[in-house]
Amino acid sequence: MPIDPSRSNPFAGNPLRTRADVVKALDDSFAPLLPYFDPGGGARVRLDAAAAHFDRAAADFEGFARPLWGLLPLAKGGEPFAHWAMYRDGLANGLDPEHPGFIGRAGPRDQRLVELAVIGLALRLCPDIFWEPLDARARKNVANYLLEARRHDYADNNWRFFRVLVDMGLKHVGVAFDESLTEAYLDEIDGWYLGDGWYRDGNVRRIDHYIPFAMHFYGLIYAALAAPGDPRAARFRERARLFAQDIRHWFDDVGGALAFGRSLTYRYAMAGFWGALAFADEEALPWGVVKGHYLRHLRWWADKPIAHRDGVLSVGYGYPNLLMSENYNSAGSPYWAFKAFLPLALPESHPFWQAREEPAEPASEPVPLRHPGMVMTQSPGNVVALSCGQENLAMRFGSEKYAKFVYSSRYGFSVESDERNFGLAALDGMLAFSDDGLHFRVREGNEEAQIAGDSLFARWRPFPDVLVDTWLVPAGLWHIRLHRIVTPRPLLTAEGGFAIARADGAADRTEEADGRACVTSATDFSGIADLGSTVTRRGIASKVAPNTNLIVAKTTVPQLRATVPAGESLLVTAALASPDLAAVRAAWASPPPAPDLPTVERLFATKGERVSAIMIEEAPR
Numbered sequence: 001m002p003i004d005p006s007r008s009n010p011f012a013g014n015p016l017r018t019r020a021d022v023v024k025a026l027d028d029s030f031a032p033l034l035p036y037f038d039p040g041g042g043a044r045v046r047l048d049a050a051a052a053h054f055d056r057a058a059a060d061f062e063g064f065a066r067p068l069w070g071l072l073p074l075a076k077g078g079e080p081f082a083h084w085a086m087y088r089d090g091l092a093n094g095l096d097p098e099h100p101g102f103i104g105r106a107g108p109r110d111q112r113l114v115e116l117a118v119i120g121l122a123l124r125l126c127p128d129i130f131w132e133p134l135d136a137r138a139r140k141n142v143a144n145y146l147l148e149a150r151r152h153d154y155a156d157n158n159w160r161f162f163r164v165l166v167d168m169g170l171k172h173v174g175v176a177f178d179e180s181l182t183e184a185y186l187d188e189i190d191g192w193y194l195g196d197g198w199y200r201d202g203n204v205r206r207i208d209h210y211i212p213f214a215m216h217f218y219g220l221i222y223a224a225l226a227a228p229g230d231p232r233a234a235r236f237r238e239r240a241r242l243f244a245q246d247i248r249h250w251f252d253d254v255g256g257a258l259a260f261g262r263s264l265t266y267r268y269a270m271a272g273f274w275g276a277l278a279f280a281d282e283e284a285l286p287w288g289v290v291k292g293h294y295l296r297h298l299r300w301w302a303d304k305p306i307a308h309r310d311g312v313l314s315v316g317y318g319y320p321n322l323l324m325s326e327n328y329n330s331a332g333s334p335y336w337a338f339k340a341f342l343p344l345a346l347p348e349s350h351p352f353w354q355a356r357e358e359p360a361e362p363a364s365e366p367v368p369l370r371h372p373g374m375v376m377t378q379s380p381g382n383v384v385a386l387s388c389g390q391e392n393l394a395m396r397f398g399s400e401k402y403a404k405f406v407y408s409s410r411y412g413f414s415v416e417s418d419e420r421n422f423g424l425a426a427l428d429g430m431l432a433f434s435d436d437g438l439h440f441r442v443r444e445g446n447e448e449a450q451i452a453g454d455s456l457f458a459r460w461r462p463f464p465d466v467l468v469d470t471w472l473v474p475a476g477l478w479h480i481r482l483h484r485i486v487t488p489r490p491l492l493t494a495e496g497g498f499a500i501a502r503a504d505g506a507a508d509r510t511e512e513a514d515g516r517a518c519v520t521s522a523t524d525f526s527g528i529a530d531l532g533s534t535v536t537r538r539g540i541a542s543k544v545a546p547n548t549n550l551i552v553a554k555t556t557v558p559q560l561r562a563t564v565p566a567g568e569s570l571l572v573t574a575a576l577a578s579p580d581l582a583a584v585r586a587a588w589a590s591p592p593p594a595p596d597l598p599t600v601e602r603l604f605a606t607k608g609e610r611v612s613a614i615m616i617e618e619a620p621r
Contacts, residue, residue: 010032026070030067042100054328064090064094073345077345117162156188158218196243216236245284256297259412269339292360363376389404414557431470452607466485480592484569499526499549508521517539526558528559533572
């Protein structure tokens with residue numbers, strides 16, 4: 001039986017074309033949470049028994065706080081909400097050390113510091129709901145809790161904004177605090193700015209969706225609420241205007257966003273940047289274009305089973321999937337998706353809501369993005385990023401989330417379910433090596449990374465004694481990968497194309513031959529071809545382990561496999577995938593020519609620039 005969309009997705013059946021539609025989407029998304037609020041009136045919402053690395057009280061507070069990212073704009077925009085008393089009492093009780101529902105003391109780099117940010121925003125946006133009705137004792141408890149928490153050290157990444165948001169709220173309701181701590185964090189955030197609108201996410205070599213849905217999202221909130229003439233607000237606005245010119249290339253023409261990096265369980269928080277531009281009244285692109293990106297992205301989610309049968313958002317991406325989650329994902333974590341509802345703070349009369357939704361304008365040529373080390377290409381229903389690869393060994397499946405050669409909005413990416421099963425590994429967008437046929441190694445980081453025009457280069461080591469130079473070159477629907485491998489011993493290799501949804505039974509058509517493999521489903525085609533390697537590779541259409549892909553639960557990945565001998569070898573690969581079956585079949589029948597490697601090397605020797613996301617030095621801790 002098919003999954004009932006009305007139970008597996010709160011957006012099901014919603015056209016998501018107007019402000020009223022978005023209000024309904026918020027109402028329908030919040031309603032399933034009501035049975036899980038603490039019956040004792042504390043600031044806790046417990047959704048299931050799965051754990052994150054932090055304590056249960058913090059996880060419960062996460063479930064309580066995160067919906068406020070949408071509910072506060074709803075209130076600011078004048079819309080009714082029947083449960084403000086429950087939230088107000090929960091806040092008063094949850095921050096009362098003598099109440100059974102107390103959330104516990106916050107400590108350094110504590111999850112509570114994350115969730116308190118929206119409490120600061122509540123005091124700034126809606127003091128009439130969250131401050132003025134409280135009695136003197138409750139106000140003292142709230143103020144004291146926030147004052148104590150803000151003194152702690154916050155993680156040196158986007159968390160630095162959380163103290164800033166708390167302080168904005170405290171200042172608005174007249175609570176005094178040491179403002180030098182706020183300024184120190186704002187100075188630190190400025191230090192992470194790379195240029196052209198791009199930040200890095202703190203003192204790490206990482207650029208991902210935290211730049212739009214955190215760094216710019218909070219910066220635009222600050223800009224919208226700052227005092228007139230605030231120079232930081234002006235900088236945040238200017239950076240957002242620049243960033244919009246680039247980040248639009250991470251969104252395809254039907255609203256899908258590039259699946260890349262960590263915390264993808266926040267799902268439609270990816271619309272948050274577009275909504276934050278509206279909130280800050282910052283027309284970085286014409287309002288119709290901003291509105292189009294915003295609403296198309298919400299609609300993209302409307303047919304996907306992203307909720308449990310009770311309507312509560314699941315941990316996962318395109319479906320419930322704990323495998324792809326982070327160790328900091330609790331059951332309440334997905335509700336950062338409610339960041340997408342920020343423009344509900346604006347009245348219907350705002351130009352954002354009044355604008356006619358404009359279609360996306362896909363770039364006709366590849367778009368190089370130097371700071372994240374990507375080259376973006378677009379085709380109907382899909383956006384593809386060729387990627388230098390970033391290092392993130394601190395995250396589960398960091399290599400899959402950051403270090404693949406290629407990422408896609410339509411096909412997502414896969415994580416590996418068993419590092420001891422080389423034969424059934426997905427390896428979409430990756431080149432893997434094995435010296436025993438069981439365990440395998442892939443790119444985890446780079447020794448060097450460069451961009452030259454619309455081509456990329458990276459030097460990396462799957463083993464300490466094995467060196468790989470990889471060049472990535474766009475070629476229409478195709479992209480080309482060149483790998484020069486120097487190894488002291490023979491190694492098994494496997495290289496994957498794009499993972500596409502696999503039908504039950506034998507409905508999909510596959511082709512397997514020397515030097516090529518492809519799979520055709522009812523809606524999509526994915527293929528990989530050898531363009532003249534120094535070894536003969538066997539093509540296979542691998543039915544990989546279930547629940548490894550982010551977007552669909554069962555996939556097939558075309559792969560090329562071979563043994564490379566000791567010494568130097570060259571692998572030359574072309575891969576493509578598309579829902580435009582006529583166009584992709586025509587492209588498959590005529591693969592691109594292999595680039596001349598000496599010519600490619602000369603290009604990088606004369607025009608190569610190092611990639612800032614990959615090669616920046618770690619800042620002192």
